[in-house]
Amino acid sequence: MPGPHRIVIVGGGFGGLYAAKALRGQDADITLIDRHNYHLFQPLLYQVATGSLSPGEIAAPLRAILRKQRNVRVWLGEAVSIDPTARNLILADGSVPYDSLILACGARNHYFGNDAWQAPAPGLKSLEDAMEVRRKVLYAFEAAERETDPALRHAWLTFVIVGAGPTGVELAGAFAEIAHDTLRSDFRSINPEEAQIFLVEYADRVLTTFPENLSAAAGKSLERLGVRIRTKVKVTEIDQEGVTLSVAGASERVDSRTVIWAAGVAPSAFGEILAKCTGAQLDRQGRVIVESDLTLAGHPEIFVIGDLAHSTDPGSATPLPGVAPVAMQQGAYVAHAIVSRLRGQTVTPFRYHNKGNLAVIGRASGVADFGWGGFHGLVAWLLWLFVHLMFLAGFQNRLLVFLRWGFQYLTFSRGARIITGEANRHA
Amino acid sequence: MPGPHRIVIVGGGFGGLYAAKALRGQDADITLIDRHNYHLFQPLLYQVATGSLSPGEIAAPLRAILRKQRNVRVWLGEAVSIDPTARNLILADGSVPYDSLILACGARNHYFGNDAWQAPAPGLKSLEDAMEVRRKVLYAFEAAERETDPALRHAWLTFVIVGAGPTGVELAGAFAEIAHDTLRSDFRSINPEEAQIFLVEYADRVLTTFPENLSAAAGKSLERLGVRIRTKVKVTEIDQEGVTLSVAGASERVDSRTVIWAAGVAPSAFGEILAKCTGAQLDRQGRVIVESDLTLAGHPEIFVIGDLAHSTDPGSATPLPGVAPVAMQQGAYVAHAIVSRLRGQTVTPFRYHNKGNLAVIGRASGVADFGWGGFHGLVAWLLWLFVHLMFLAGFQNRLLVFLRWGFQYLTFSRGARIITGEANRHA
Numbered sequence: 001m002p003g004p005h006r007i008v009i010v011g012g013g014f015g016g017l018y019a020a021k022a023l024r025g026q027d028a029d030i031t032l033i034d035r036h037n038y039h040l041f042q043p044l045l046y047q048v049a050t051g052s053l054s055p056g057e058i059a060a061p062l063r064a065i066l067r068k069q070r071n072v073r074v075w076l077g078e079a080v081s082i083d084p085t086a087r088n089l090i091l092a093d094g095s096v097p098y099d100s101l102i103l104a105c106g107a108r109n110h111y112f113g114n115d116a117w118q119a120p121a122p123g124l125k126s127l128e129d130a131m132e133v134r135r136k137v138l139y140a141f142e143a144a145e146r147e148t149d150p151a152l153r154h155a156w157l158t159f160v161i162v163g164a165g166p167t168g169v170e171l172a173g174a175f176a177e178i179a180h181d182t183l184r185s186d187f188r189s190i191n192p193e194e195a196q197i198f199l200v201e202y203a204d205r206v207l208t209t210f211p212e213n214l215s216a217a218a219g220k221s222l223e224r225l226g227v228r229i230r231t232k233v234k235v236t237e238i239d240q241e242g243v244t245l246s247v248a249g250a251s252e253r254v255d256s257r258t259v260i261w262a263a264g265v266a267p268s269a270f271g272e273i274l275a276k277c278t279g280a281q282l283d284r285q286g287r288v289i290v291e292s293d294l295t296l297a298g299h300p301e302i303f304v305i306g307d308l309a310h311s312t313d314p315g316s317a318t319p320l321p322g323v324a325p326v327a328m329q330q331g332a333y334v335a336h337a338i339v340s341r342l343r344g345q346t347v348t349p350f351r352y353h354n355k356g357n358l359a360v361i362g363r364a365s366g367v368a369d370f371g372w373g374g375f376h377g378l379v380a381w382l383l384w385l386f387v388h389l390m391f392l393a394g395f396q397n398r399l400l401v402f403l404r405w406g407f408q409y410l411t412f413s414r415g416a417r418i419i420t421g422e423a424n425r426h427a
Numbered sequence: 428m429p430g431p432h433r434i435v436i437v438g439g440g441f442g443g444l445y446a447a448k449a450l451r452g453q454d455a456d457i458t459l460i461d462r463h464n465y466h467l468f469q470p471l472l473y474q475v476a477t478g479s480l481s482p483g484e485i486a487a488p489l490r491a492i493l494r495k496q497r498n499v500r501v502w503l504g505e506a507v508s509i510d511p512t513a514r515n516l517i518l519a520d521g522s523v524p525y526d527s528l529i530l531a532c533g534a535r536n537h538y539f540g541n542d543a544w545q546a547p548a549p550g551l552k553s554l555e556d557a558m559e560v561r562r563k564v565l566y567a568f569e570a571a572e573r574e575t576d577p578a579l580r581h582a583w584l585t586f587v588i589v590g591a592g593p594t595g596v597e598l599a600g601a602f603a604e605i606a607h608d609t610l611r612s613d614f615r616s617i618n619p620e621e622a623q624i625f626l627v628e629y630a631d632r633v634l635t636t637f638p639e640n641l642s643a644a645a646g647k648s649l650e651r652l653g654v655r656i657r658t659k660v661k662v663t664e665i666d667q668e669g670v671t672l673s674v675a676g677a678s679e680r681v682d683s684r685t686v687i688w689a690a691g692v693a694p695s696a697f698g699e700i701l702a703k704c705t706g707a708q709l710d711r712q713g714r715v716i717v718e719s720d721l722t723l724a725g726h727p728e729i730f731v732i733g734d735l736a737h738s739t740d741p742g743s744a745t746p747l748p749g750v751a752p753v754a755m756q757q758g759a760y761v762a763h764a765i766v767s768r769l770r771g772q773t774v775t776p777f778r779y780h781n782k783g784n785l786a787v788i789g790r791a792s793g794v795a796d797f798g799w800g801g802f803h804g805l806v807a808w809l810l811w812l813f814v815h816l817m818f819l820a821g822f823q824n825r826l827l828v829f830l831r832w833g834f835q836y837l838t839f840s841r842g843a844r845i846i847t848g849e850a851n852r853h854a
């Protein structure tokens with residue numbers, strides 16, 4: 001007699017975690033593997049980067065989330081390959097056999113072939129990234145306070161954010177608040193309000209995934225906060241001393257000691273490994289093209305979900321966006337699909353239910369788009385707060401984040417403004 | 428006409444910060460210099476190391492603490508030397524002139540000449556140390572969960588703490604609670620209760636700075652928590668695979684993947700620099716021997732306080748202990764001494780007012796010693812909680828820590844159990 005169906009899930013992000021949770025109570029032997037011991041609530045990463053929240057407040061140990069679900073085992077490990085014939089997932093230090101495999105490996109920062117930009121312009125995909133961005137931003141003000149050369153001081157107080165998607169917009173709004181409110185009385189030699197925040201975008205508007213009227217409203221809100229928006233601009237060079245832009249064919253230099261990359265992500269490198277081992281097709285970005293039931297062609301036992309997957313709704317040719325709700329719904333879907341199949345039931349194709357898109361711009365200002373319409377301002381901001389608190393893992397984190405936000409709203413302070421890391425990594 | 432008296436303070440720990448605060452409202456030009464941008468509440472460092480608190484909850488930006496005190500300028504910088512003739516403090520990247528200099532550089536981990544032990548047995552003096560200890564402890568359980576060799580699994584589940592002073596006792600109690608309560612249901616292959624916690628001490632009892640009856644009570648409480656206390660034991664070797672002990676002349680090996688150093692600290696290396704530049708005398712531990720007014724002999728403008736100073740009460744030959752209350756009182760004293768001198772008033776020698784010593788052993792258990800007597804148990808624990816909350820900087824941190832402790836008491840969970848740092852620093 002065979003044992004319970006062995007399900008191996010790679011990745012404890014939204015896709016993998018929601019798949020594991022949806023398998024609760026099933027007669028299955030589930031192993032969830034992640035390189036980290038925690039589930040990271042990525043939509044709030046920018047708040048760690050800007051000193052509003054502590055890393056521990058947006059991350060919860062996977063073990064703690066799943067402690068009561070006895071059919072799940074959590075393993076700290078790194079998937080490096082698979083053996084599709086033997087149905088074995090190969091780890092850096094071992095292997096795990098599977099009957100069904102769910103790959104939810106997520107995405108990483110992507111510099112469009114300019115990997116040298118990573119050091120001067122960190123992205124924002126991991127907690128370590130967020131701590132690095134926080135260190136850079138807070139250190140820039142410290143260095144400016146001690147700098148006597150006006151040109152260098154100006155460069156320390158110039159912040160450039162590349163990419164005006166939701167992350168770029170949220171960072172720009174938060175940087176403006178840090179400069180104009182949080183640090184207002186903290187310095188003696190500089191006035192933090194001298195800080196310049198540039199938001200640089202290749203397209204012709206911010207928040208291109210939102211309707212034009214909401215993009216325009218978001219742009220106006222950012223400008224009121226003092227953010228300088230530069231659209232239709234291409235970044236041609238980034239180094240430790242600034243960025244070079246190409247504006248309508250002309251080159252322009254911005255001296256800045258703090259450049260943040262929010263311009264793009266690429267799927268996990270596991271896509272390429274999968275292509276090699278199974279012949280899976282990748283799209284131009286490197287995402288794995290999956291069937292309508294999110295399996296690999298020819299491998300009905302291998303599912304790919306979340307940011308790693310190129311999936312489309314039935315009848316559509318546009319791939320679904322790499323956002324948390326898609327990953328969550330796909331996680332729940334594949335859990336259901338595996339169980340249905342074991343019962344001999346047929347599985348209908350995956351279809352994404354878009355409940356809307358939200359982005360926050362700053363204090364009491366956000367945009368909300370529901371497809372059939374949308375709005376901006378205070379109500380969108382409150383909706384954003386509510387939705388993010390609801391999906392944050394762990395009651396304790398929810399309460400702490402709620403309190404932090406309350407404090408910040410009332411006092412304009414940011415509770416998590418310490419610079420950690422090696423002492424001599426400055427400058 | 429000369430400008431205001433220039434006071435330079437090196438170090439934003441208890442000594443330096445309390446000196447700066449005590450100068451509030453004075454007509455002085457104060458520069459507070461620290462390598463970090465925050466004041467660290469060191470007595471709670473072990474709670475960060477054991478996943479109870481987040482780093483940001485026990486650290487507050489010096490700038491934020493002092494933002495309203497307009498006569499203080501906070502500088503991020505590292506003091507490397509002084510020029511006592513020109514009255515200049517030399518930084519790694521610049522210099523600052525002073526009229527009065529307050530050196531409050533603190534202490535660092537000290538391995539008694541065995542610096543190679545630092546990598547396998549991290550100490551607990553900085554936030555980075557605390558994160559490293561947390562990473563090691565939590566990773567040990569993760570590795571044990573995946574380990575199939577019983578001997579290796581046993582080594583992963585063996586924890587050795589070297590040194591049974593307050594920090595060692597607090598760590599041992601917290602480790603026991605992690606193994607027996609916090610992680611109880613989190614694993615599938617191991618039972619965290621199998622974990623062994625050794626507390627190793629060279630003296631004949633734990634908490635040697637407390638009276639014998641309280642030491643005995645603390646020892647019993649630890650044993651009830653499952654901690655194995657090994658007194659009169661010398662550590663002769665520490666490596667990645669365990670520790671070698673010398674017990675009554677015989678050698679004994681304990682296989683352990685997690686060894687924590689809580690056996691000793693040494694004063695900051697700035698003491699040696701001072702000895703070179705000014706001829707200051709150091710004691711055997713490297714502390715700077717100061718006059719009764721905490722100045723250097725021959726240099727009435729240079730004060731040394733806190734863990735860096737060897738100071739005695741009038742009529743006593745015993746140096747004051749390296750604890751927070753001594754540093755705080757010395758900080759306030761030198762501020763007062765500088766102001767008095769400027770007014771032409773005489774300064775009485777520094778005298779330490781010992782209000783008592785506290786240590787916590789575990790859940791609802793502590794010891795309190797007041798010199799004239801003491802007690803142990805629940806009341807000592809509550810007193811410890813109260814005193815530590817009161818002295819923690821920042822109202823927001825106080826509330827968050829209070830909530831974290833409340834949660835932990837009620838649910839046995841620890842809210843800050845994420846493993847951060849470079850992914851491949853495991854093992």
